Amino acid sequence: MTPYRGIFVSDLDGTLLRDGRISPEDLDAFATLGNHGILRVVATGRALHSAEACLPDGFPADYLVLSTGNQVVHWGTREVLRSSRLLADEIQAICLALRGLDLSFMVHDDFPGNRGFAFSRGRKRVEDFERRLTLYAAHGREMSGCPGMDAASQVLAIVDAEDEGMHALLAREFAGLSVIRATSPLDDRSVWIEIFAAGVSKAKGVRDIVDRHGLQETLIAAIGNDHNDRDMLDMAHVPFKIGNSFLGDDTYITAPNTSDAVARAIAHYMELLQADAERS
Known part of the structure; x- marks a missing residue:
């Protein structure tokens, strides 16, 4: 294993990827990390095929x-290091609960076919659900009851912003699973409630990489902008949030709400690494 002296983790949508593009400044800064022995990680809500669609060929991660x-993937080889899945009894329990609450939701197939999904509409029309359904229409199939699936990669319920309390309700209902809130990347307002197997989080994915390389004593920096980044930021020694993000926590270092926010966070992180090296 390559001896790394640090780890830098960036969220994708709304952080590294802004208005559909990665700025030249952020791209250059991410590339430069490799020259300084920093392990580079992108942590995203996107699946692999979706991440590949927006990351340029040869992206320096x-x-x-x-x-x-x-799921955790080695970017250069596309080797899958870990995948988690919901099992049949968990899928059935989640499906029954979401139907009982009259929510609109999608059950995504197991890896590697997780682009496919079964969906169910609640009586209340949720525009963001319909938006996502239209976007991925080629991969969806409507279900009349609970799907007879042996395994699923995740379940996604979508609710309007005024129904955000549904996340807390489902987190209590399924306390043994990972129930994670995210803000819709489609309208920047609606609430996506993602239900995964126990233990799934961005922080756990980063820890898997840390353990793989034996870097438990290494300084970790992370930057994000949404609720599903919070666990990752809380585990980082140097946590950054994008200015004007969905995160209001003042314990995070604020990176300006500009196209080079990640580059500025990287510069700050490198200064801290240099200071640590000089003290050693």
Whole structure:
């Protein structure tokens, strides 16, 4: 294993990827990390095929933490290091609960076919659900009852912003699973409630990489902008949030809400690494 002297983790949508593009400044800064022996990780809610669609060929990352931590992939080889899944009894219980609450939701197939999904509409029309359904229409199939699936990669319920309390309700209902809130990347307002197997999170995905390389004593920096980044930021020694993000926590270092926010966070992190080296 390459001896790394640090780890830098970036969220993708709304952080590294802004308005559909990665700025030249952020791209250059991410590339430069490799020259300084820093392990580079992108942690995203996107699945692999979706991340590949927006990351340029040869993007300078070492690992991707995908689907909010549900899968960890070595970027250069696309080797899957870990995948988690919901099992048949868990799928049935989640499906029954979401139907009982009259929610609109999608059950995504197990890896590697997780682009496919079964969906169910609640009586209340949720525009963001319909938006996502239209976007991925080729991969969806409507279900009349609970799907007879042996395994699923995740379940996604979508609710309007005024129904955000549904996340807390489902987190209590399924306390043994990972129930993670995210803000819709489609309208920047609606609430996505992602239900995964126990232990899934961006932080857990990063820890898997740390353990793989024996870097438990290494300084970790992370930057994000949404609720599903919070566990990752809380585990980092140097946590950054994008200015004007969905995160209001003042314990995080604020990176300005500009196209080079990640580059500025990287510069700050490198200064801290240098200071640590000089003290050693």
